[in-house]
Amino acid sequence: MWKTIINLLFPIYCLGCRQEGKFxxxxxxxxxxxxxxYYFDKADILKKTLVVGCNDDELLKQMIYRYKYNFIKDLSKPLGQLMINKLIKDIKKNNLKKIILIPIPLHPKRLRWRGFNQAELLAEEISKELNIPVINNLLIRTKNNLPQAKIQKAFQRRQNVYNIFDLRGRASKATSLTLGGRKGVLERHGLDNDFKNKTLILVDDISTTSATLKEAARTLNILKPKQIWGLVLIKD
Ligand SMILES: [Zn+2]
Incomplete structure (x- = not known):
């Protein structure tokens, strides 16, 4: 009922044609x-990045902007659908199996401020439709770095994301992984701790220099997965 009242007071218009009813x-x-x-770099840990749309698409950019900066959570549905359409093709083409979606995490402070992780909602949309597990607490963000959009130079962006991630349950030495917290996380998803046959797909909204995706891939590579891919809405 509240939703009806809110819709009457603040009608929703299409971002493309202003027609009333939906975003x-x-x-x-x-x-x-x-x-x-295709965006790929054979030498890199991040093997391939799937980019949903083009950055000259004003409507798509508008949708992403409203979603990310105006906190319009409902846009996770159409944006997630675009990611699904893209991913379906590539799953078939590359015969991908045993996929795990990993949304790029926010630092807890930033998550409290934003109220939701935009990458996580997109991953959940994909997960619901394609029945692929999404794990949102394996990769953790330990540093609250500046948003990449605020930094211009590529090398500064790389510096800005250096060592910002870690893995849940990781001991101080990369070689002696403790299963503690991580085992529970994986078991809840019906997964074991063996990653060698799994494809990890990092999900984020926008990628510019891929610095954040690459840094996340570098951290996840400690698990020795079969491969790591990225999936973003646009590469700006
Ligand atoms: Zn329209």
Whole structure:
């Protein structure tokens, strides 16, 4: 009922055509062009990054902006759907199996301030539709670094994300992994601690220099997964 009252007071308009009812109507949604380019770096731990859309798509950029900076949580559905459409094709093409989605975590302080992790909601949308597990507390953010968007130079962006992540239950030495907290996290998802046959897909909203994704991949690589991919909405 509250939702009805709120909708009456603050009607929702399509970001594309201003039609009343949804943040994005189905005909505008259909018009969002998929990015067919591939972003990959054989030498890097982050093997491939799937990019959903193009950064000249003003409507998509508007959706991401409203989602990320105006905190319109409902946009996680259409944005998540775009990620699903992209991922379905690549799962088939690359015969991917045993996938785990890992949303890029926020620092707890930033999460409290934002109220939700935008990457996590997108991963959950994918998980619901494609039945792929999402683990949101394996990779943790230990440093509250500056948002990458506030930094211009590529080398400063790399510096800004250096050592910002860690793994749950990791002992001080990378070689002696304690299973403690992590084992419980994995068991809850029906997974074991063996990553060698698993493809980890890092989920985030926007990627610029890929510095954050690469740093997350570097941390997750301690688990020795089969491969690590990235999935983002746009590469700005
Ligand atoms: Zn529309």
């Amino acid at each position: 994005i109507c189905s005909s505008c949604f259909e018009k969002i062009k998929m990015n067919e380019k």
